[in-house]
Amino acid sequence: MRKKVRIGKIWIGGGEPVAIQSMTKCRTEDTDRLLEEIRKLEREGCEIVRVAVPTDEAAQSLRKIRNKIKLPLVADIHYDWRLALRAVEAGVDKIRINPGNIKERGKIKEIVKVCMEREIAMRIGVNTGSLHPEFEKKYGRGVEALVESAVYYVKLVEDMGFTSMVVSVKSSDPVENVIANRLLHQRIPYPLHIGVTEAGPPSWGVLASGAGVGCLLMDGIGDTIRISLTAPSVEEVRVAKRLLTLLGIRKLGPVLVSCPTCGRLEIDLFRVVREVEKKLERIKIPVKVAVMGCSVNGPGEAKDADVGLAGGKKRAVIFRKGEIVRIVDEDKMVDELMKEIKRMEVEYDEGG
Numbered sequence: 110m111r112k113k114v115r116i117g118k119i120w121i122g123g124g125e126p127v128a129i130q131s132m133t134k135c136r137t138e139d140t141d142r143l144l145e146e147i148r149k150l151e152r153e154g155c156e157i158v159r160v161a162v163p164t165d166e167a168a169q170s171l172r173k174i175r176n177k178i179k180l181p182l183v184a185d186i187h188y189d190w191r192l193a194l195r196a197v198e199a200g201v202d203k204i205r206i207n208p209g210n211i212k213e214r215g216k217i218k219e220i221v222k223v224c225m226e227r228e229i230a231m232r233i234g235v236n237t238g239s240l241h242p243e244f245e246k247k248y249g250r251g252v253e254a255l256v257e258s259a260v261y262y263v264k265l266v267e268d269m270g271f272t273s274m275v276v277s278v279k280s281s282d283p284v285e286n287v288i289a290n291r292l293l294h295q296r297i298p299y300p301l302h303i304g305v306t307e308a309g310p311p312s313w314g315v316l317a318s319g320a321g322v323g324c325l326l327m328d329g330i331g332d333t334i335r336i337s338l339t340a341p342s343v344e345e346v347r348v349a350k351r352l353l354t355l356l357g358i359r360k361l362g363p364v365l366v367s368c369p370t371c372g373r374l375e376i377d378l379f380r381v382v383r384e385v386e387k388k389l390e391r392i393k394i395p396v397k398v399a400v401m402g403c404s405v406n407g408p409g410e411a412k413d414a415d416v417g418l419a420g421g422k423k424r425a426v427i428f429r430k431g432e433i434v435r436i437v438d439e440d441k442m443v444d445e446l447m448k449e450i451k452r453m454e455v456e457y458d459e460g461g
């Protein structure tokens with residue numbers, strides 16, 4: 110069992126649910142826009158939000174941000190240790206530093222000291238761009254250098270008497286990411302924050318994260334996750350929720366399945382799926398929804414879905430667990446499916 114660490118109002122590690130984290134994309138100095146982005150993230154289901162603190166002005170914005178949001182706030186610091194001190198002073202809930210680019214022990218000690226005084230957590234983050242020079246020289250830029258650098262910095266901070274740590278090793282290579290985290294998991298007792306860094310646009314990043322984060326989650330590794338995408342931050346949270354739900358780790362909304370279509374197709378399934386997917390964004394209950402291209406095979410093929418539709422010859426069937434509940438006109442099938450899902454929401458709320 111991992112050690113439990115508090116980040117503002119939530120705990121991570123020690124058997125707590127895997128928490129979803131994202132990082133804001135607009136300039137931290139632009140406080141109003143940033144607050145708007147954080148509110149969107151919170152509505153989408155983000156549980157920890159990280160903001161970049163590259164300047165004094167950004168550090169000054171943190172107090173206002175902290176006072177106006179409910180989510181645990183993490184300050185992301187690179188190079189300038191003084192910005193970490195200012196962020197702690199402004200009341201953030203966690204500091205994320207990369208000791209590899211702060212370098213000097215004395216400066217790291219100053220950050221540790223203020224975190225201890227304020228009783229806030231710190232993430233020690235190591236990626237392939239910030240390895241300890243000794244391990245980079247010895248092992249090159251691979252898995253060993255990532256893991257040994259992280260273990261070294263964890264020990265350094267532990268020796269300063271600090272244990273409210275979260276640790277991450279990240280690579281843009283999903284395979285390297287999995288191997289490094291498996292090794293690190295065996296070496297340290299602290300919660301791990303996992304994610305594939307620089308994973309790319311959604312068309313690549315979802316795959317890279319599905320593999321690089323999904324494999325670890327299936328091993329029971331990872332206490333917080335971030336899906337890094339070259340896309341709006343809400344998209345990162347949406348993908349994280351879907352990944353955790355698909356893996357059965359948390360129930361964070363609906364799952365959509367649809368058939369690949371074939372020569373038996375009887376409706377414009379591509380369009381129907383897009384429509385259903387959009388409407389499901391408003392659904393919060395854990396329900397598996399199937400959208401199938403023909404009524405002959407559809408309900409049977411999607412028997413494990415809680416609810417679904419299958420189109421055919423200007424008509425469509427609405428089914429629950431493979432059993433047909435009614436036949437509707439093709440132009441009403443999406444609305445009828447959504448009505449059925451709304452009914453299930455009521456049943457869910459009533460505990461049925």
Ligand code: SF4
Nearest residue numbers: 368371374402403406
């Ligand atoms: S549900 Fe029908 S259309 Fe879709 S793949 Fe199966 S047989 Fe083909």
